[in-house]
Amino acid sequence: MKLLRLSCAIFAMSLKADLAHRSNILFQVLLSLAAAGSSLITVQIIFSRTDHLGGWTLHEAVILFGTFTILGGILLTFVEPNVLWFHQRVIAGQLDEVLVKPAPSLFLLSLGRHAPLGLVQAVIGAVIVAWGISLSGDAFPVWRGLVWLTLLAVAAVITWVTRVLVALISLWVPGLALDVVYDGAWQFGRYPVTMYRQPARFVLTWVLPVAFITTVPARALTRGVSPQLLGASLAFGFVAIMILRLVWMSGLRRYTSATS
Amino acid sequence: MDRTIHVHHLSMTYRVPVRQEGLGAALRSLIHRSYRELAAVDAVSFDLFAGEIVGFIGPNGAGKTTTLKMLSGILHPTGGDADILGFQPWKRQPAFLRRIAIIRGSQPIGGPVELTVMDSLRLQQLIYDVDDRAFKRNLGQLNAMLDLRTLLDRQIRALSLGERMRCGLALNLIYRPEVLFLDEPTIGMDASVVETTRQFIAAYCQETAATVLLTSHYMADVERLCRRVILMDKGTVRYDGDLRTLSERLSPYKILRVSLVGAKALDLSSFGEVDEAENGTYDIRVGRRDVPSVTARLLADFPVTDLAVLEPPLDRVIDRAYRTGVA
Ligand SMILES: Nc1ncnc2c1ncn2[C@@H]1O[C@H](COP(=O)(O)OP(=O)(O)OP(=O)(O)O)[C@@H](O)[C@H]1O
Ligand SMILES: [Mg+2]
Numbered sequence: 001m002k003l004l005r006l007s008c009a010i011f012a013m014s015l016k017a018d019l020a021h022r023s024n025i026l027f028q029v030l031l032s033l034a035a036a037g038s039s040l041i042t043v044q045i046i047f048s049r050t051d052h053l054g055g056w057t058l059h060e061a062v063i064l065f066g067t068f069t070i071l072g073g074i075l076l077t078f079v080e081p082n083v084l085w086f087h088q089r090v091i092a093g094q095l096d097e098v099l100v101k102p103a104p105s106l107f108l109l110s111l112g113r114h115a116p117l118g119l120v121q122a123v124i125g126a127v128i129v130a131w132g133i134s135l136s137g138d139a140f141p142v143w144r145g146l147v148w149l150t151l152l153a154v155a156a157v158i159t160w161v162t163r164v165l166v167a168l169i170s171l172w173v174p175g176l177a178l179d180v181v182y183d184g185a186w187q188f189g190r191y192p193v194t195m196y197r198q199p200a201r202f203v204l205t206w207v208l209p210v211a212f213i214t215t216v217p218a219r220a221l222t223r224g225v226s227p228q229l230l231g232a233s234l235a236f237g238f239v240a241i242m243i244l245r246l247v248w249m250s251g252l253r254r255y256t257s258a259t260s
Numbered sequence: 261m262d263r264t265i266h267v268h269h270l271s272m273t274y275r276v277p278v279r280q281e282g283l284g285a286a287l288r289s290l291i292h293r294s295y296r297e298l299a300a301v302d303a304v305s306f307d308l309f310a311g312e313i314v315g316f317i318g319p320n321g322a323g324k325t326t327t328l329k330m331l332s333g334i335l336h337p338t339g340g341d342a343d344i345l346g347f348q349p350w351k352r353q354p355a356f357l358r359r360i361a362i363i364r365g366s367q368p369i370g371g372p373v374e375l376t377v378m379d380s381l382r383l384q385q386l387i388y389d390v391d392d393r394a395f396k397r398n399l400g401q402l403n404a405m406l407d408l409r410t411l412l413d414r415q416i417r418a419l420s421l422g423e424r425m426r427c428g429l430a431l432n433l434i435y436r437p438e439v440l441f442l443d444e445p446t447i448g449m450d451a452s453v454v455e456t457t458r459q460f461i462a463a464y465c466q467e468t469a470a471t472v473l474l475t476s477h478y479m480a481d482v483e484r485l486c487r488r489v490i491l492m493d494k495g496t497v498r499y500d501g502d503l504r505t506l507s508e509r510l511s512p513y514k515i516l517r518v519s520l521v522g523a524k525a526l527d528l529s530s531f532g533e534v535d536e537a538e539n540g541t542y543d544i545r546v547g548r549r550d551v552p553s554v555t556a557r558l559l560a561d562f563p564v565t566d567l568a569v570l571e572p573p574l575d576r577v578i579d580r581a582y583r584t585g586v587a
Contacts, residue, residue, distance in 0.1 A: 006386050013379040014372065017415070096334045097370025100362055102354035103387050113372045256274060257334055 003107055007114075015116040024117060032121040036069055036128060039190065054195030056222075059135035061192070064218035066128030067152065068189045071213055073122025074156050075186075079163050081113040087170035087177045093258025106248045110164045129221070136222075144224055151217035151230070154237040158212050161240040164248075171251035189214040212236055264345060264439060264471040265308035265331070271339035272301040272326050300326040302495035303340060313465055313472040315482035315503065318492035319582040324475045325364075327492070328441045331473070332362040344439060358388055361437035365447035368428025373417040377408070377427050380416060381434055388435035395434065401467070402430045405460050422453045429457075433464060440465075442474045446481055458484050479575040493582075504571075511577045514551055516544045518558055519566040531558060545572075 018024060043065055047058045056064065089095060098108045133140055166182045185208045193204045193211040205211035216233055219225060275295045279286070301323040308314055316324050329335040331342055333349040333356070342349055347356035371380060385395050403409060406426045411419070419427060425445065432440075445461070446454045462485055465472055473490075476482055482489060482503065489506060491499040499506055513532075519541045520526065528534055528542055531554050535543040546554045551569060558564060 002386070002389075006383075009383060009386055010372075013375050013383070016379070017374045017376070094367070094370065096329070096362075097367075099334050099352065100332050100357055100360075101387050102357040102389075105352075108387075253336070257329055 003104070006103065006107075007111065010112065011114050011116060014114040018115070018117050025120075028117040028120050032073075032124050036121075036124050039065060039069075040128070054192045056192045056194070057136075059132045060218070060222045062132035062135060063129050063222055064192055064214055065190060066125045066130075066132055067155075067218045067221075068214045069125030069128055070122045070152065071125075071155055071159055071189070072186075073118050073120070073125055075159050075163060076118030076121060077115055078111060078118075079160050080118070081115045082110050083163055083167035083179075086167040087175055090170050090255070091174055091258065095255055096257055099252075105252070106245065109248075110160065110167075133221075140221070144221055147225055147230060148217055148221040151220050151225070151233055154233050155213045155217050157237045158209050158240050161244045162209065164244060168247055168251050171254050185210065192218070209236065209240075262310040263307050264310045264312075265306075265473070266343040267307070267327075267331070267340070268305050268342065269303040269340035270301060270305070270327065270330060270337050270342055271299070271303050272323070272330060272335060273338045274298045274300055299495050301330070301337070304492070304495070304497050305340075306490055306497060306500055308471050308473065310471055311465075311469040312488065313461075313474060313486050315486035315489035316473050316475045316492070317477075317479075317482060317489055317578065318498075321494075322492040323495040324492055325443055328362060328443050328473065328475065332360060332441050333357065334362070358435065359437055360439040360441070361432040361435075362441040362443065363428055363432050363445055365425065365444040368425045369416055369419075369431060371416075374415060376413050376415055377419075377430075378412040380427075380431055381412075384431050384434050390435050394436070398434050398436060399430075402433060405463055406430055421448050422450065425449065425453075425457065429460065436468060438468070438470055440470050440472045440474075442472060442476075444476055445474070446476060446478055454478070454481075461485060479578055483574055491581075503574075507571055507574055507577050508548070510581045511572045513545045513547050513572065515570040515572055516546050516551065516554065516558070517566075517568045517570055518542050518544065518562070518564055521563040521565055526562070528558075541566075543570075 040062070043058070043061050046053060047061065051057065053061055095105075095109065098105050098112070101108055163182060166178050169178060170176055188204055188208070189210040193201050193215045196204060201211075212233055216225070216229065220230075274297075276298050278294045278296050300321075304323070304327060316327070318324055326335065330337045331344060331349050333352040336350045345356065345359055347353055349356065349360075369380075371383065375383070381395075381399065384390070390398070406429060408426065408430055411423055411427060414423075416424070416427065429445075442461070446457050449457065458481060461472070461474075464470065465485075472485075474481065474485060487503060488501060489499070489503045490497055491506065499509075515535065516532070518528075522540060525537070526542075528537075528544055531544050531546065532550075533545040535545060537543070544554075555567065555569075558567070
């Protein structure tokens with residue numbers, strides 16, 4: 001409850017700070033539109049040569065890409081501002097400030113800063129999903145939408161966990177920044193994991209869980225999802241949080257601050 | 261009196277990787293890393309009572325900051341124990357963290373830098389569960405003492421060093437901590453800001469009866485604020501007690517300041533080492549025990565218009581002690 005209030009306050013304050021610069025907003029909108037537009041064109045090109053991509057039709061692929069874009073926006077808004085330059089903050093001893101505050105350190109550390117303009121991208125993603133739905137011409141039952149939202153929440157959690165885990169590596173290997181590697185792996189989320197062969201598919205489901213981040217939610221919206229898969233997703237999200245907590249606690253034991 | 265801080269044989273040994281010179285050694289260290297143990301704090305014990313302001317001094321690398329980090333819960337010690345307000349600091353219980361603050365001159369403000377000072381204060385209010393009435397009252401007082409009015413709507417990112425420190429103090433005191441760890445709070449400030457900061461710390465402590473452990477390399481800070489000092493060197497406590505007694509112990513001499521009739525330069529070196537001489541006023545170093553006899557001889561032999569017995573300047577005494585090692 002306290003964390004929710006804290007999050008809202010941080011978001012509102014950061015938004016106020018962002019809105020102070022109108023050019024930032026314009027720039028962010030243009031950037032997000034350009035990125036989404038070029039990717040959609042790629043999808044169109046692919047489907048001009050085939051009508052199936054790993055068993056996904058055009059409108060399904062569009063919905064998948066929309067979901068991917070939404071999660072990218074969430075990542076940009078709530079997670080990236082915290083993990084950016086994380087390895088340097090470790091070296092500079094800047095985790096100290098988080099440790100002396102009477103709120104969960106993992107929360108302050110990984111969700112304590114927001115960049116609200118990133119939500120522009122999430123909104124664009126939602127528009128793309130809506131467009132994909134209209135392309136299909138089908139009627140989508142409400143419950144599917146609800147399941148999709150639930151799975152989207154799980155996907156957001158997994159995104160947060162994996163991104164923070166990658167940042168925490170620098171507690172063991174100071175100076176190692178795998179941000180670029182994460183960005184690279186993240187891009188796999190654009191396309192359905194069914195497109196890949198084994199063992200790549202296995203890796204993308206269980207090791208780099210991009211399947212849970214985009215494929216599963218999008219599939220739930222387009223074709224529905226079995227209760228088992230829904231359950232597995234929820235369990236996966238829960239386990240992910242537990243793993244992150246464990247890693248953070250043991251990483252903290254290695255943290256010796258800096259000299260000044 | 262209540263014992264607020266109890267520190268018992270507290271130790272911190274850092275494991276620092278040893279880097280050899282040369283590429284070959286660097287490659288070898290990839291496979292087999294060798295470490296050196298560095299005892300930054302070695303079995304340190306002391307107590308602080310409620311409302312005390314104690315100076316925590318010592319040369320660079322003595323282990324002061326490391327001790328403060330352990331006492332504020334940032335570091336887990338490798339040995340010993342501490343009890344502050346009934347808590348073990350490194351368990352970092354919220355009930356403990358709400359009642360203490362560590363303020364460092366080297367990084368006075370943490371947290372998001374794009375927020376305004378007022379927003380950061382509001383965030384502190386939420387994190388520390390300060391109710392609205394207390395928040396208003398505390399902010400009013402801090403405002404009066406630190407003159408924050410013009411700073412509240414500025415972004416933290418855009419503050420100067422001195423402004424940053426003022427805001428850092430406000431952010432950390434808005435929740436009225438009972439125990440303060442101040443690590444070089446006046447570092448890098450201009451003379452007038454240093455003075456206001458000292459005044460502010462004194463006023464805050466008087467107002468709230470906070471218990472304070474204050475590190476500084478400026479002896480003026482310590483003289484102004486602390487009666488008691490704890491002196492550390494190489495990880496151990498070398499002195500714990502009255503500041504005056506320390507300076508007496510460290511400097512076996514006093515300064516006799518005599519003014520003589522006429523501006524003619526005189527040779528007074530037979531009485532003791534002459535530190536400074538101008539316009540007929542001389543500062544003579546005299547052993548503590550010899551002060552009465554030297555004074556008598558001076559008065560008998562010279563036309564003295566004024567005479568004072570002074571303690572040697574503290575920073576010089578401390579400086580000498582740091583350099584020659586503290587007995
Ligand atoms: N995070 C760290 N890792 C390794 N060694 C450290 C670390 N922090 C401090 N040290 C070492 O421990 C010793 C004590 O450092 P500390 O910062 O506590 O000294 P200090 O008394 O605060 O000195 P100063 O007056 O220069 O601030 C020094 O030799 C320092 O190099
Ligand atoms: Mg220090």
